[in-house]
Amino acid sequence: MNSPLSYVRARSAEQKEERRRHLLATAREMLRQSPAALDLGINELAREAQMTKSNVYRYFESSEAVLMDLLVEEFAEWHAELGIALSRGGKAGASVEHIARVFASTVTARPLLCRLTSILPSILERKVSFERMVDFKGSLLAVRQRAAQDFHARMPDMPVQDFEQVVRHAVPLIIGLWPLSNPVDIAAQVVELPGLESLRYDFEQDLEHALLTLMRGMASPPAAQPGARKARGGQAA
16 A cells, blocks of 8 residues: 655645646546546545645545546547547548547547546536536537537538537437446346347447437438428519
């Protein structure tokens, strides 16, 4: 068991950021070692980081705040990987099929992002201050907007506002699909029974299909309303 290091107050902004980064790296490793864990104890984090609990609270107001910062990191890293993946197809001319495939594959490649997103409304958005929540939501919005711009650059025919909606709807898709695709204990055994195949979910495949269906609906021209056709016919006459 690690013992807390002798505490020396971090005075410079660089020292404070270094300690914050150390805590985040420690939390990331703890979650990596426990793939089924959906929470994080401050006592355990302090012990693993070789800091006292009171020192941890100098940088994070709660364990949820630690996980929030990890999720922001995950989304930022996902966005960087998304840009690289999209660029492999050239500068422009992507199809909705290509974008849905890249979106789903890059998200699936980051299981920690999926795990943390799946507990976003039920666990992460609790026990944090109003100010911390504002910062968190602002960070997520910035990633959404940048990702939408990247998609739009690859497929200019679809408005960037539509791509913002695609990313917006992707979040609840991840929240629902990740736990359904990774059932635990008895549920995992039951869905493997014959006749229950339709209750099994494949995260990447189902996310890609849902995103593709959404984007195809946005890309399709709206069906003309009967009243509108009659009005146009009257004008032509």
